[in-house]
Amino acid sequence: xIFKLEAKDGLARxxxxxxxxxxxxxxxxxxxxxxxxxxxxxxxxxxxxxxxxILGNTYHLYLRPGVDLINRFGGLSKFMGWNGPxxxxxxGFQGFSLGRLRKIDEEGIVFTSHLDGSSHIFTAEKVIQYxxxxxxxxxMPLDWCVELxxxxxxxxxxxxxxxxxxxxxxxxKTKNTYALFGIIQGGTEKHLRELSAKEITYLxxxxxxxxxLSVGEPKSKMYEIAAFTSExxxxxxxxxxxxxxxxxDLVECVGIGMDMFDCSLPTRVARNGSLFTPEGRxxxxxxxxxxxxxPPQENCDCYTCQNFTASYLSHLFRAKELLAYRLASIHNLxxxxxxMAELKLAINNGEFKEYREKFLMKYCPTNExxxxxxxxxxxxxQNETYGR
Amino acid sequence: xIFKLEAKDGLARxxxxxxxxxxxxxxxxxxxxxxxxxxxxxxxxxxxxxxxxILGNTYHLYLRPGVDLINRFGGLSKFMGWNGPxxxxxxGFQGFSLGRLRKIDEEGIVFTSHLDGSSHIFTAEKVIQYxxxxxxxxxMPLDWCVELxxxxxxxxxxxxxxxxxxxxxxxxKTKNTYALFGIIQGGTEKHLRELSAKEITYLxxxxxxxxxLSVGEPKSKMYEIAAFTSExxxxxxxxxxxxxxxxxDLVECVGIGMDMFDCSLPTRVARNGSLFTPEGRxxxxxxxxxxxxxPPQENCDCYTCQNFTASYLSHLFRAKELLAYRLASIHNLxxxxxxMAELKLAINNGEFKEYREKFLMKYCPTNExxxxxxxxxxxxxQNETYGR
Numbered sequence: 001x002i003f004k005l006e007a008k009d010g011l012a013r014x015x016x017x018x019x020x021x022x023x024x025x026x027x028x029x030x031x032x033x034x035x036x037x038x039x040x041x042x043x044x045x046x047x048x049x050x051x052x053x054i055l056g057n058t059y060h061l062y063l064r065p066g067v068d069l070i071n072r073f074g075g076l077s078k079f080m081g082w083n084g085p086x087x088x089x090x091x092g093f094q095g096f097s098l099g100r101l102r103k104i105d106e107e108g109i110v111f112t113s114h115l116d117g118s119s120h121i122f123t124a125e126k127v128i129q130y131x132x133x134x135x136x137x138x139x140m141p142l143d144w145c146v147e148l149x150x151x152x153x154x155x156x157x158x159x160x161x162x163x164x165x166x167x168x169x170x171x172x173k174t175k176n177t178y179a180l181f182g183i184i185q186g187g188t189e190k191h192l193r194e195l196s197a198k199e200i201t202y203l204x205x206x207x208x209x210x211x212x213l214s215v216g217e218p219k220s221k222m223y224e225i226a227a228f229t230s231e232x233x234x235x236x237x238x239x240x241x242x243x244x245x246x247x248x249d250l251v252e253c254v255g256i257g258m259d260m261f262d263c264s265l266p267t268r269v270a271r272n273g274s275l276f277t278p279e280g281r282x283x284x285x286x287x288x289x290x291x292x293x294x295p296p297q298e299n300c301d302c303y304t305c306q307n308f309t310a311s312y313l314s315h316l317f318r319a320k321e322l323l324a325y326r327l328a329s330i331h332n333l334x335x336x337x338x339x340m341a342e343l344k345l346a347i348n349n350g351e352f353k354e355y356r357e358k359f360l361m362k363y364c365p366t367n368e369x370x371x372x373x374x375x376x377x378x379x380x381x382q383n384e385t386y387g388r
Numbered sequence: 389x390i391f392k393l394e395a396k397d398g399l400a401r402x403x404x405x406x407x408x409x410x411x412x413x414x415x416x417x418x419x420x421x422x423x424x425x426x427x428x429x430x431x432x433x434x435x436x437x438x439x440x441x442i443l444g445n446t447y448h449l450y451l452r453p454g455v456d457l458i459n460r461f462g463g464l465s466k467f468m469g470w471n472g473p474x475x476x477x478x479x480g481f482q483g484f485s486l487g488r489l490r491k492i493d494e495e496g497i498v499f500t501s502h503l504d505g506s507s508h509i510f511t512a513e514k515v516i517q518y519x520x521x522x523x524x525x526x527x528m529p530l531d532w533c534v535e536l537x538x539x540x541x542x543x544x545x546x547x548x549x550x551x552x553x554x555x556x557x558x559x560x561k562t563k564n565t566y567a568l569f570g571i572i573q574g575g576t577e578k579h580l581r582e583l584s585a586k587e588i589t590y591l592x593x594x595x596x597x598x599x600x601l602s603v604g605e606p607k608s609k610m611y612e613i614a615a616f617t618s619e620x621x622x623x624x625x626x627x628x629x630x631x632x633x634x635x636x637d638l639v640e641c642v643g644i645g646m647d648m649f650d651c652s653l654p655t656r657v658a659r660n661g662s663l664f665t666p667e668g669r670x671x672x673x674x675x676x677x678x679x680x681x682x683p684p685q686e687n688c689d690c691y692t693c694q695n696f697t698a699s700y701l702s703h704l705f706r707a708k709e710l711l712a713y714r715l716a717s718i719h720n721l722x723x724x725x726x727x728m729a730e731l732k733l734a735i736n737n738g739e740f741k742e743y744r745e746k747f748l749m750k751y752c753p754t755n756e757x758x759x760x761x762x763x764x765x766x767x768x769x770q771n772e773t774y775g776r
Binding site: 065307 | 715
């Protein structure tokens with residue numbers, strides 16, 4: 001993997017990551033395809049929204065259909081017919097999101113399968129092995145992601161173990177065909193972020209991720225800690241902010257120098273009828289869309305807006321027709337990916353500040369309490385679905 | 389609407405129906421798009437499987453989103469972005485399938501809405517008006533479809549009312565931009581089929597449908613009555629066998645001179661993981677598909693088989709990923725529509741008999757008791773979902 005920085009505008013960066021499966025223009029948003037499928041979309045849809053790289057979840061794929069099976073099919077990218085680059089996570093985030101289902105100690109994370117109750121230990125070494133079997137283009141080492149707020153000693157422990165596992169991950173890597181990123185933990189404690197960044201960057205990874213944010217803290221705190229941590233990272237490597245992906249967060253976090261993002265939010269809220277527009281999220285189930293002859297978003301270049309009215313989409317959601325979920329997901333992903341392309345262009349033209357201001361002036365974010373309660377619902381759902 | 393008969397081979401017929409929205413090659417299978425969506429598919433998918441005309445259900449569309457709304461959007465075809473010809477049914481079949489929800493008298497069918505419990509009377513005149521608002525290319529008059537077996541006097545009544553309503557439908561038609569078909573009822577009583585055919589053909593419809601079959605009777609009886617009734621119909625008009633659509637039924641019923649078919653079966657069973665192959669239906673959830681590197685059907689030209697392995701599709705079904713339902717529906721519809729094209733070619737070449745024998749030799753139909761219990765489950769589901 002090669003990373004080339006093309007332009008800087010303030011702290012914002014524009015670049016290209018070159019993988020064996022093709023180039024990735026940064027800043028980049030990576031759609032989430034947990035179980036070898038970006039929910040409701042096929043590879044053509046992903047190409048049509050101009051996705052460049054997608055994310056798979058090692059934990060879910062390990063349980064089903066199994067990393068050995070995927071390996072026999074030529075890796076995750078080929079198995080799902082996507083054929084472009086993939087990044088896989090390490091299971092560390094599931095150690096957070098599947099709270100009821102796991103135990104964590106120095107050796108690793110022990111998961112209880114939501115499928116059959118069986119027990120599985122994820123160690124630093126195994127997680128590298130699984131991702132090599134998955135044929136990831138960018139692999140992530142096992143980390144310990146803790147909820148916020150957490151006690152200081154728990155945050156310290158998470159930094160300590162994350163560093164320990166990071167070193168073991170580097171040692172476990174057997175191939176040069178893929179990149180391995182380091183993950184910085186430390187919650188909202190700046191001294192811990194400093195410590196983690198120092199320990200992790202020593203290991204000379206191909207890129208660096210900020211983990212342990214967007215896990216319960218206020219948005220302003222997330223921005224503050226992301227900005228603080230971003231400054232601690234080497235400039236010649238890509239910087240990945242894990243789990244962040246609302247439009248306003250993407251604009252802000254590109255602004256503090258982050259290059260890569262993933263989040264299930266755009267596709268998850270799409271399936272509830274919530275669509276991004278330059279003014280904020282709309283819910284297509286709202287009464288005013290029932291008769292609306294224009295597309296969900298005027299002048300949007302996505303397949304959905306180019307071919308269907310808001311009225312039709314609203315009907316599909318009311319009637320619970322499966323097509324609704326796909327059309328809404330296409331729109332939201334295209335919105336986010338187009339936003340990233342516009343941010344890149346603004347950076348290249350030295351107009352990032354103006355773009356950001358214009359965007360944030362117009363875009364009305366979902367209010368914080370709604371946002372947090374939605375996120376909690378999602379976490380509860382994760383636990384209910386996967387956690388018994 | 390113009391119907392041109394191109395070739396005959398035995399009783400089997402090949403022709404072209406020309407509508408204002410384009411031509412339709414017969415024999416033709418019409419995918420079912422009950423609520424303005426062929427479940428899980430978009431218009432591009434329908435074009436890709438080479439669908440020529442799709443079916444919408446007037447009753448469902450009347451309740452949601454409403455026929456006036458669809459009319460304001462330029463009709464059903466335009467509302468859903470399909471833009472090709474559409475046939476709409478009359479609600480008569482829902483008078484059968486939504487058993488608990490309706491009352492039938494001489495005036496029409498009174499439905500209790502499954503959405504809000506409100507009461508709606510479907511008369512012959514209203515049903516024509518609704519279909520004119522929907523912009524149907526082929527409309528169907530209100531008919532009374534009774535379950536089989538039924539008492540003779542009930543079957544007699546169904547013929548009587550169906551004829552009465554047919555005449556009133558002709559009188560209610562206000563436009564020449566669409567075709568109106570007549571529906572023959574009479575259950576499995578040949579003398580009633582004769583009576584119904586005589587009364588209905590007197591009214592000089594643009595085409596004729598055989599209704600009231602595939603509603604509980606054995607398959608052999610269905611073939612017998614369809615063949616008997618088909619012979620009673622004029623040769624210069626299209627003949628539509630309503631609600632029939634398994635591969636073996638299509639072959640047999642093309643063989644007795646039917647030109648048009650619709651059925652929810654191909655897409656319905658697809659969503660349960662049941663896929664058509666030349667050897668019969670397979671269930672992709674079966675263990676043997678878990679590791680299968682070949683497509684669900686070798687040499688199939690559908691998008692699914694051209695791009696994905698049986699293993700991947702099987703994984704999507706296990707993981708309950710939404711993409712599964714779309715990929716399976718694409719395969720089954722393409723299988724059926726390709727079968728119709730092959731039947732047409734065989735007829736044109738005078739090789740229908742050979743094609744039929746070869747097909748039936750190889751194709752192992754789902755056994756009758758499984759078939760009937762699946763159908764019953766579906767009817768129960770209709771009643772549960774729509775019937776309270």
